[in-house]
């Protein structure tokens with residue numbers, strides 16, 4: 251996600267310090283310790299963009315503890331401010347990391363996560379860039395090592411090519427597909443679906459949203 255460099259970005263991010271995990275290495279000891287309750291279902295969203303999904307999920311599902319990761323600081327700034335504007339309803343159960351998913355093993359201990367969400371991940375359409383896609387098999391293997399036994403990967407995209415690729419990669423690593431659709435908004439999961447910014451944008455333009463939920467191990 252591209253955007254113009256934010257004026258006073260550092261100050262605006264600093265104003266949200268209570269919900270930002272500034273040094274994600276603290277998570278290694280116990281990732282749930284950053285939340286008000288350690289009992290919550292622990293979820294990681296990779297590439298949260300401007301945060302609509304994470305904020306919506308956190309406020310509608312107090313039973314979840316959500317860590318939302320975004321590599322572009324100015325984009326994450328918008329997500330942090332969105333979460334702050336929601337106040338109490340997500341200050342207990344939502345935290346952010348400004349960082350790149352390529353570092354996840356340095357931040358999360360093995361088998362600590364209940365769910366990983368990928369929403370509208372960059373498609374990297376050139377064949378030569380397949381390894382950069384966040385659903386490439388090497389990433390799936392990494393997610394498997396971070397998920398608890400029975401933990402879930404939940405993916406949404408408007409991009410049919412990326413969806414087909416992702417299903418192949420899931421099959422290649424022996425994942426169990428629990429549910430999938432090529433039209434999420436017409437599916438039995440339309441109710442309760444929390445839209446991301448990209449999802450709202452693409453579905454308003456008539457694109458169908460594909461989604462898959464898989465158990466990695």
Ligand code: SAH
Nearest residue numbers: 251297298299321350351369370446447448
């Ligand atoms: N999930 C949001 C944004 C989708 S765009 C939505 O659905 O509206 C993809 C986002 O993922 C971008 O904001 C991009 O900066 C972020 N991203 C891409 N690769 C990433 C990585 N390796 N680690 C963290 N964030 C990443």
